[in-house]
Amino acid sequence: MTRLALLIAIAAAIAVPHRAQAADPACSTLPNPVYLQVGDTQQNLMIRLGRALRDNKLPNGDPNPITLVFITSGSCSNIAAIYPPTVPIKVTTTMKYIQSKADLGDDMWTPTTPSLTCTLDAARVPDIANSALFNSACVDGAPPATVHLTQGPTQAYVMAVPRAISTQTAITFEEAYFVFGFGTAGMIMPWIDESQMYIRTLTKSTLLAWAANIGVPGPRWKGQKFDGSPMVVGALEASTSPGAIGILGAEVYDGDRTKLKALAFRAKGQYAAYYPDTSESARDKKNVRDGHYTVWSPTIWMDTVDAGGLPVNPTARYVIDLIAGKTVTPAQSFPMIDIVAAVGLVPICAMRVNRTIEGGELTPFSPPESCTCKYESLVDTSSCAKCDATSCATGVCRNGLCEDH
Amino acid sequence: MMLRSMFIALPLVLAAACGDSTGNQTKDAAVPIDAGPSDASCFTDPRTYNELINACTTAVKVYKDSRPPLLKTDGTLPDLPPP
Numbered sequence: 001m002t003r004l005a006l007l008i009a010i011a012a013a014i015a016v017p018h019r020a021q022a023a024d025p026a027c028s029t030l031p032n033p034v035y036l037q038v039g040d041t042q043q044n045l046m047i048r049l050g051r052a053l054r055d056n057k058l059p060n061g062d063p064n065p066i067t068l069v070f071i072t073s074g075s076c077s078n079i080a081a082i083y084p085p086t087v088p089i090k091v092t093t094t095m096k097y098i099q100s101k102a103d104l105g106d107d108m109w110t111p112t113t114p115s116l117t118c119t120l121d122a123a124r125v126p127d128i129a130n131s132a133l134f135n136s137a138c139v140d141g142a143p144p145a146t147v148h149l150t151q152g153p154t155q156a157y158v159m160a161v162p163r164a165i166s167t168q169t170a171i172t173f174e175e176a177y178f179v180f181g182f183g184t185a186g187m188i189m190p191w192i193d194e195s196q197m198y199i200r201t202l203t204k205s206t207l208l209a210w211a212a213n214i215g216v217p218g219p220r221w222k223g224q225k226f227d228g229s230p231m232v233v234g235a236l237e238a239s240t241s242p243g244a245i246g247i248l249g250a251e252v253y254d255g256d257r258t259k260l261k262a263l264a265f266r267a268k269g270q271y272a273a274y275y276p277d278t279s280e281s282a283r284d285k286k287n288v289r290d291g292h293y294t295v296w297s298p299t300i301w302m303d304t305v306d307a308g309g310l311p312v313n314p315t316a317r318y319v320i321d322l323i324a325g326k327t328v329t330p331a332q333s334f335p336m337i338d339i340v341a342a343v344g345l346v347p348i349c350a351m352r353v354n355r356t357i358e359g360g361e362l363t364p365f366s367p368p369e370s371c372t373c374k375y376e377s378l379v380d381t382s383s384c385a386k387c388d389a390t391s392c393a394t395g396v397c398r399n400g401l402c403e404d405h
Numbered sequence: 406m407m408l409r410s411m412f413i414a415l416p417l418v419l420a421a422a423c424g425d426s427t428g429n430q431t432k433d434a435a436v437p438i439d440a441g442p443s444d445a446s447c448f449t450d451p452r453t454y455n456e457l458i459n460a461c462t463t464a465v466k467v468y469k470d471s472r473p474p475l476l477k478t479d480g481t482l483p484d485l486p487p488p
Contacts, residue, residue: 170467174482178473181485187474220485264467270458271446272466279465287464291457353457361454 027095027118030067034316037081037089038130039205040072040229041155041249042299044343047111049323049336050098057333064330066315069095069118072228074203075131076138082129082302084144091123125304127316132205132249133297137212137358143302148311152299152323153345156250156276156288157209158262165242166190169280170264170273176214179245183222190243197223198235198246205297206247212359213267213295236260250276251344254283267294284380285346289372291353291362299323299345325349325371337371341378350375366405373401 027033031054038046050068058064071093073081081087089095096115104113132155135143143149159176161168168190171179178186183194191197200207202218206229211218226232232246237259245263253262262280266273274292277284287293301320304312311317321328322336325347340347349371353362373384385392385402392402447461475483 170469172469172471174473174476175471177482178475182475185475185486215482216485220488264465266467266469267458269455272468274464274466278463287462290460290462291451292460292462292464294458362457363454364452364457 031065036070036128037126039132052334054100075205076203078129088123131300156296163261172266173268181216196244199223370403
């Protein structure tokens with residue numbers, strides 16, 4: 001009897017920790033949880049920023065952790081989630097969050113490490129919703145008074161083909177119109193097989209951004225519709241047809257360049273086609289920044305405000321301001337621009353063009369404080385002069401580089 | 406006489422097509438870039454949309470001579486087929 005009790009006790013001692021590890025925690029028990037519903041193009045941002053915020057510190061070194069608890073969905077669905085009457089995240093939804101250094105050290109963690117999951121206590125409206133394009137591409141009219149919109153980094157979109165079997169290097173506005181608006185009947189070689197045209201469903205920013213740029217409304221697109229970017233990547237990689245073509249967020253493509261090839265795009269009225277980057281192999285998004293590559297959207301970050309216009313959740317606004325490149329108080333303990341650059345987005349401070357509607361004409365843009373030198377130093381080689389506080393012959397010393405303003 | 410008029414008019418039409426739409430823009434002389442067509446001009450001080458997308462750049466340019474079969478004879482796009 002005593003022996004049996006001992007065996008039970010040992011078994012319990014082994015089983016209990018195992019069960020505790022296997023069960024998802026309640027998201028509400030994580031440190032300072034902020035709930036987000038974002039586009040799947042923003043998943044890499046969630047992973048890297050989520051990691052940094054788990055171990056965020058105050059300027060005095062005290063911990064100031066924030067846990068990004070997120071799910072991904074289409075931009076239009078995300079807008080609907082936070083615009084009244086709101087569409088709460090279902091209580092049964094498995095939410096994701098990223099390991100802190102205590103969970104998994106830097107020597108073990110990479111951005112491809114599977115995220116952790118947690119459970120909701122109840123259905124809830126996200127603290128932050130994200131659209132990877134202008135909200136007006138999804139909904140008519142001005143945003144409701146209860147929702148505050150903040151423009152974040154710029155997101156580019158590409159048309160990609162299988163690198164190993166496609167000889168194509170560019171597509172023109174007119175060709176894209178016929179390929180995706182007419183399908184097989186468009187007779188644009190080699191893109192005549194609609195089963196090899198991999199597109200996205202109607203609520204997705206990737207489809208809507210391209211739709212606005214080539215003049216083919218979303219519902220009229222020909223091709224196979226996929227719910228997620230990984231499915232488009234998978235279909236392109238698996239295809240054996242030189243006529244395969246798909247649409248992706250540039251940062252998704254950037255993560256799979258060995259197997260996929262982005263096509264240069266020639267916009268209407270443009271003399272030549274351009275890649276998002278200076279060349280097919282570069283990662284500098286220079287053509288996005290200066291207007292030569294036209295297929296991009298701002299990311300829009302939404303949070304709820306009270307009747308006085310103040311954020312209902314100040315921590316959510318803190319996260320949004322970080323993403324938008326604003327100065328936050330208290331300062332974060334990591335360089336935000338490094339994260340934005342690493343996930344293939346372009347910070348507003350590095351942009352030199354802007355637009356006000358999806359696919360609309362570009363206009364010159366000058367940010368209040370340029371970060372072009374810093375951004376280029378992260379994604380390429382900066383040609384800007386290095387400096388200390390006062391040594392710039394022209395411009396302003398910022399982050400150790402002479403920015404033009 | 407008629408043929409001669411055409412020879413005079415055609416270069417003028419083409420020249421106008423290469424010019425700006427507002428009449429006050431700075432347009433550079435054609436520059437040879439990436440072995441592109443001879444009319445591949447670029448703009449050094451881009452202000453308008455057309456100038457921005459055709460601004461001078463050191464970025465790789467890909468020239469594509471494409472005329473989709475369904476393009477109208479005047480170069481415009483036909484309406485999309487009915488859903």
